[in-house]
Amino acid sequence: MQELSIIRRFKYASDCHVERAVKEEEGMHRIATLATFSIGLAFFATLSASQSQAAPCGIVHKQARQPLSDQNFWLLAEHDGKAFVDQRTCLVARLDRLDQPATLSDAMGYCATLGQGGPHGDMGWELPTMAELTSLDSADWPSQREAFAQYKLPPLARSETEYWTRTEWPGLAGSFAVVAFSAPTTLVRPLEASKKAGVWCVFGAPATGLD
DSSP states (O other): OHHHHHHHHHHHHHHHHHHHHHHHHHHHHHHHHHHHHHHHHHHHHHHHHHHHTSOTTOOOOBSSOOOGGGOSEEEBSTGGGOEEEETTTTEEEESOOEEEEEOHHHHHHHHHHTTOOGGGOOOOEEOOOHHHHHHTOOTTGGGGHHHHGGGTOHHHHOOSOEEEEEEEOTTSTTEEEEEEEOSSOEEEEEEETTSOEEEOOEESSOOOSOO
């Protein structure tokens, strides 16, 4: 009986040791899994941070290269070098404009046919919305005056010339918003479609992933 009791105690101790070893192994496995998960989260966070700090409009061919912190507007090599991109909004706008007054219909036709050339064309232009056009009035322009001075862009040149937008004016049927980058401030007002204003076209798709 004594020998049987000793055997039972030995078996119980062995079972407890095995159970403890199994639990320890399971615990180590959980720790390893958590460590791997934590490393994965850290890597994802780092990747997300690096992506969020990248240029918001993708990589673009540029005619001027400076750190992004030094300039907001970039001259593009795309579109025959006749456009620039606003890095805040990714809006691509023309460097040239039609300052000669035109009706809204003619203005829309001008942008729609801009860049015609068959398989070698560069179409896709349109009238901007009121928000798009007014967003180009930025406090960053003075610091980039030298690079853009030759293009006499309205936010830099400041004049009373009004430019069409495709934004309808609520409550006034047949009227659309026009924008003037005047010397005192930027003005927005409604104008009947049959009246005339200048034309400044923007590209129909935002700049993204260009290479």
